[in-house]
Amino acid sequence: xxxxxxxxxxxxxxxxxxxxxxxxxxxxxxxxxxxxxxxxxxxxxxxxxxxxxxxxxxxxxxxxxxxxxxxxxxxxxxxxxxxxxxxxxxxxxxxxxxxxxxxxxxxxxxxxxxxxxxxxxxxxxxxxxxxxxxxxxxxxxxxxxxxxxxxxxxxxxx
Amino acid sequence: xxxxxxxxxxxxxxxxxxxxxxxxxxxxxxxxxxxxxxxxxxxxxxxxxxxxxxxxxxxxxxxxxxxxxxxxxxxxxxxxxxxxxxxxxxxxxxxxxxxxxxxxxxxxxxxxxxxxxxxxxxxxxxxxxxxxxxxxxxxxxxxxxxxxxxxxxxxxxxxxxxxxxxxxxxxxxxxxxxxxxxxxxxxxxxxxxxxxxxxxxxxxxxxxxxxxxxxxxxxxxxxxxxxxxxxxxxxxxxxxxxxxxxxxxxxxxxxxxxxxxxxxx
Numbered sequence: 001x002x003x004x005x006x007x008x009x010x011x012x013x014x015x016x017x018x019x020x021x022x023x024x025x026x027x028x029x030x031x032x033x034x035x036x037x038x039x040x041x042x043x044x045x046x047x048x049x050x051x052x053x054x055x056x057x058x059x060x061x062x063x064x065x066x067x068x069x070x071x072x073x074x075x076x077x078x079x080x081x082x083x084x085x086x087x088x089x090x091x092x093x094x095x096x097x098x099x100x101x102x103x104x105x106x107x108x109x110x111x112x113x114x115x116x117x118x119x120x121x122x123x124x125x126x127x128x129x130x131x132x133x134x135x136x137x138x139x140x141x142x143x144x145x146x147x148x149x150x151x152x153x154x155x156x157x158x
Numbered sequence: 159x160x161x162x163x164x165x166x167x168x169x170x171x172x173x174x175x176x177x178x179x180x181x182x183x184x185x186x187x188x189x190x191x192x193x194x195x196x197x198x199x200x201x202x203x204x205x206x207x208x209x210x211x212x213x214x215x216x217x218x219x220x221x222x223x224x225x226x227x228x229x230x231x232x233x234x235x236x237x238x239x240x241x242x243x244x245x246x247x248x249x250x251x252x253x254x255x256x257x258x259x260x261x262x263x264x265x266x267x268x269x270x271x272x273x274x275x276x277x278x279x280x281x282x283x284x285x286x287x288x289x290x291x292x293x294x295x296x297x298x299x300x301x302x303x304x305x306x307x308x309x310x311x312x313x314x315x316x317x318x319x320x321x322x323x324x325x326x327x328x329x330x331x332x333x334x335x336x337x338x339x340x341x342x343x344x345x346x347x348x349x350x351x352x353x354x355x356x357x358x359x360x361x362x363x364x365x366x367x368x369x370x371x372x373x374x375x376x377x378x379x380x381x382x383x384x385x386x387x388x389x390x391x392x393x394x395x396x397x398x399x400x401x402x403x404x405x406x407x408x409x410x411x412x413x414x415x416x417x418x419x420x421x422x423x
Contacts (some may be wrong), residue, residue, distance in 0.1 A: 009215045013211075014209070015317060017320075017323060020319075020322035020323045020325070021322050028329060028360055029360065055349065055353050104245075109247075121355050
């Protein structure tokens, strides 16, 4: 009897360890990207996706409605293709909706923000968002700013 | 007592150096005999289960409680600093990475040295001083196989399991403080964590660390018990040595392991 409780105790202990490893794998490191059944796929092509990562959130009006599942390069147009999985509950996105890559806070993570369009036709599974706004790259912005001020100086000199 | 001459001092110094090398050799031989020597008595599995219970299951309470509090403190501290930079949602990432990479293995090993290691040393030392070990030898049972080996294996298995449980409970405690108390949005808390934690580099490296610590701490504990002076004073000294040596070894090894695992920038 004594031995039996020992064995059960040790068994439970080891089970707790295995469970902990599973939890760490699935919940904390997000090892298995479980494609849940109640989502649908959308694509969006961006000129520059700099900084966006897989599993970044897709949000609309500040509410998270899905996540980015894949990012790859479209060989023909040299644009970045972002694959998103969006909650089935939000299945009424107009076909002319806009997707833009935004930053949470000044130093925060990048995410995809979707703003609604006005068309009657809706985006379906596998649909593509055509109207996109690329990631804001600070270097480009500084470059443009410098170029502008140089141009202005040249004008002023004349 | 006459004054020690210079040569006496040099001789003493040399003697202690030779003694240190001898202890290192003795402990290595002890480990090899205990782990790989031929088994003479049956019932090894039953002995292992018993030791797993007293070493692992009995340490569960302290590990769970301290894990929860450490996770909660990490979340509080992380939130107070990160919210200044407007990135409070990174609290989850900070809590998880700190626990998985460092605090999980290290703090569990330190607790294990204090809770289970000292008990192992005291128990075996007591067996030695009451001549139970020599009686076992006399009836033809190898005390290395019968006493030392199951305790070593139990330690090797228990500590990694305890460290995993520590990390999970810590992350749970941290999420409780961050989400339910401080009001971090739970979606970005978990998403940030999942974005930054990778299974191979963070979770598995943490497990490897705790396996190494388990090996070192249990080895020190069992050997100190086996090698102690068979007096009550000797046992108390051996128990102190176990905790001190094991803690120092864990902290030192942690630096080396971290440099090996995460040092390639």
